[in-house]
Amino acid sequence: MGKRTGAALLAAVVTASGLALAPAPVRADEPQDVVVQERFTTSDGVELQTTLTSTGPVTPKPTVVEFSPYGRGSESLDVSADYNFLLVQIRGTGDSDGSFDALGPRTQADVVEVLEWACQQPFSDGRLALNGFSASAITLYNSWHLELPCVKAAILKSGTHELYRDLLVPGGVLNLLPGAGVLALIGAPALLQGLDRLQRDPGSALDVVGGLFATGLNVLAHPTLDEWWQQRGWRGDANDIPVLMVNGFYDVESRGAFEAFRALRADGAHLVMEGGHDGVPAGTDGGAAEAAAWLDHHVRGIDNGIEDAPRVSLTLAQGSRASYLAGEHVTVTADDWPVPGTTWTELALASGKGLSPSVPARRTTASYLTVPSLPTMTDVPNTSLLEASGLSALTGALPLLAQSNLASIDGLTGQSFTTAPLGSDVDLAGPVTLDLELATTTPGSGIWAVLSDVAPDGRAHPLTVGRLSTSFPGVVEERSLTDDQGRVVQPYGDYTNPSPARLGQFRRYQVELWPVGNRFRAGHRIRVQLVGTSLASPLALPGLHTLRLGGPDGARLRLPVLPGSTLDLP
Template identity: 60%
Template sequence: MHSRTGRVLLAVTAAVTLALTGAPPAPAATTTALRFTASDGVTLQTTLTGDRPRPTIVEFSPYGRGSGTLEPGPGFNTLLVQIRGTGDSDGRFDALGPRTQADVAEVLRWACDQPWSTGVLGLNGFSASAITIYNSLHLPLPCVKAAVLKSGTYELYRDLLSPGGVSNIVPGAGVLGLIGAPALTQGLDRLGRNPASVPDTAGGLLTAGLSVLAHPQLDGWWRERGFRGDANHLSILMIDGFYDVESRGAFQAYQALRGDGAHLVVVGAHDGAPTGTDGAVGESRAWLQHYLSGVENGVESHPRVQLWLSEGDRESLLKGRFARYDATDWPVPGTRWTTLRLGPARSGTAHSLNDGTLGLGVPARARQSYPALPSSPLASDPPNAAIVGAAGLNALTGALPVLSSMTLAEPLGLSYTTRPLRSDVVAAGPATLDVRLATTAPQTTIWAVVSDVGPDGVPHAVASGRLSSDYPRIDRAASLVTGGHVVQPYGVYGARTPAPIGHGRLYHVELWPIGNRFAAGHRIRLHLLGASAASLPGLPAVDTVTVGGRDGARLLLPALPGSDLRAALGGGRRTDVRR
């Protein structure tokens, strides 16, 4: 822009702003590139926005320049730190491991003492930048008073890359691609500044991908990339979505950190936010204003848990059709888990291989089989479908909704459907499938999907769970147990325990938290089918499950206070357990 023309436009803008608001416009924020030198001599690229002493919000990102994920509003500086081995930072990317964690503590110690800092720091993170903070909380983090962490993993293995011991290879490869792209585009900067760092950066990204594949079980490498306590006792606001690709993490983190005043807002993340909401941006700003600047805005008195629940599927949620529920804890106090048993009798509502029933009674015993072939992620894999949907695929599934429903997927699997509900049921909480299964392959993946089936008969996935047959054991002490029932199993993934081919074995399949209002007249359906094609493919197999009888498969489904799933299904012997 020509300098004189620019000055004229700025003057006009200032005059209009003064006339409309009675106040002069805020000056443009000053942005400064700074390089930080870590204790091992590696330099990291950082970007400071602000030029005078203020509380400073720090974000550690592997996505290069301009990748900050929150504008905290006036009164704050922001510092974006490009993680080592990414963007224009030197060193080797270590998949958010010990060296990156040490960088977090060192950068914060440096930032605390800078002339542009008041000595008060806050943390912001989204996805990888949130994971970096969760992984680092066991270290002393100087001057940090609070954090806002959106859609990050509590345990990288369980929450994103190998949930249920099943390699989630497509999202993992996607993340590495997103990290590698800024390193490539900013490669010329690195090449001109420090040519010797290029091989190190390239090697680190390659090694990170190979390391994930080299550690299929939950071992020490993974434990270094998970939550190991909070030595800082920070006040943390966790933001998540029920359909998010990392949804499990924030729920688990809240349970671990609620004693330090954590809040949980479940309104959207990777998967987008419902129309008519701001995705908790306002709550995030208020959180930082209160804990960093001492603003008495009452945010600390807001409900500890705020839930936006879908009404039938993710698409309806995004369109602004949702049910709100506030609570004091998660799982919500007073939640009841109702035992729904899988039965062989035909429901007459599904187009699956068996069209079975799901209900309160104990049905006749039977064995039913299905081919464990890859299934479409758009249908059977709500977390992974949500992230690609938010990235632009929603236009396609909106034009062709059959792609995102279970209509095309269920004919290749088993399904079990309830009778129509007599009243609304608001389901929110972890869910569990206990199933005895035999397979014809050395290893198979148990894939379970819960759908909301409307009067039109179309099933829409609202929750899913997965488990490799190599991992039948659970850690009962770490599981959520209510009334003697395990309602959220904590699997043991440290060593494989292969099942003999053709012999049935009991498995406890963790379904990620569900948040849906099943309307009166709708049905609840459970699908068993082959693993999502977003997972690492396995050998083709035929899997056989035992249904009916006292040891037959059962689904433990949560319902919030005020909802009575048992009554909605017409009564029967009480089989629900309360938290």
């Protein structure tokens, strides 16, 4: 059971007054899907469009529920005939009425009300499961502080733990591309289904259009992590629901899955890093088999051993995203995240473009202009999203566009620091931190750091990125992750109150690079580049940045080395 075609949607119709099933074509050798449409009225009078899909006649079964802003036919999980599937178009999207509130408090209340209703319907046997991908997963993460009735398990793919920090304003730098893309993806089905809405309730169109427009303005109007954003992020766990998280290291929302797992691991969560928006690598199924087993065990009570599977499964690249998608990868399993036994190895950035375990005694500086950079070379999360949508045809034909070699001109529009060739393979998996003292000419400019795998032939493939506005030097210490030496290895930036930099003032910045997942092979090198902000973040101001190298306050990179690996550098 997957996405529904227009013909399937005509197989059955439900109105508020009761069932009015239209007979679907029946083959003698295969049960047919029955699709039932019904409008659900929320406590504030807004009508939401729901679509129930059942293989064969509608009978009480465990029911998987997905809340989607992407209109009809946007189910994102195939389930067996043992389940019904209920798609709910959230308010202000698709064919639902009301005003879109950017997955905020009113949408969260709708989630609870719909689940209470669905649990009591004739199609439900009282056991519900949740499914979500991207925005539909975000809707659920945002609602987890509310008690979610009748829910036995959940499968959440991609999605943010904090919408501000994980997608739209990472590091306090506005990430315009995915924000605009999401609104377009939500607005398109709302427009296409607008004729139905106008025929049913002409006045509701104003609410829908107004909500989408207001969401775009609100993102721009709230540059700091204020109450508006806090209502659209993780606010606690009021449930005891086992959740399977599925994502990929290159995903545009990769940070969210890691943080959600840490928040929900006490409830039996599993984390499978095997692809999301960034594509499913060859030789894997993107977590589909584990998802099916997850539902069968936690919802239907089938003893299939899924609870004994490793709680964390990480599919690591081996040099580049292109080779990873082609099947060149390795899987590492563990019982927690970050992987127990991980050692954060500190490398110093040095004059002469070196990256070494030895800290240079002599203190120097290096400067560069923050000229906007090409996203395919420096913006790993957004590029993976674009390539999965078709840009891979261009980067495949022009591979230099997907490499970081030409991302900057060293000493002018960027600074690169590279290790010597590695003496042996090393697996890196975990958050990365760049700790540096930096001065800027421009308050509000952005620090943009790219971590790459450099092959022996010189090709450099970006793996992950760190972003931080120079207006946010502070970190929340009690929420930052530290290693056994007390060093911050995943800073939790404080984005509540900006502190604009003064001209030429050196300040300490701890830049969070999203988790890397890569096997660096012997002979390869590790590179970190400081470049201008991506063109996908056009509102970050250009400036001249100067960083300190060497001595006790010189720039340092902390890398997560997995157990069994050694960062073997001369």
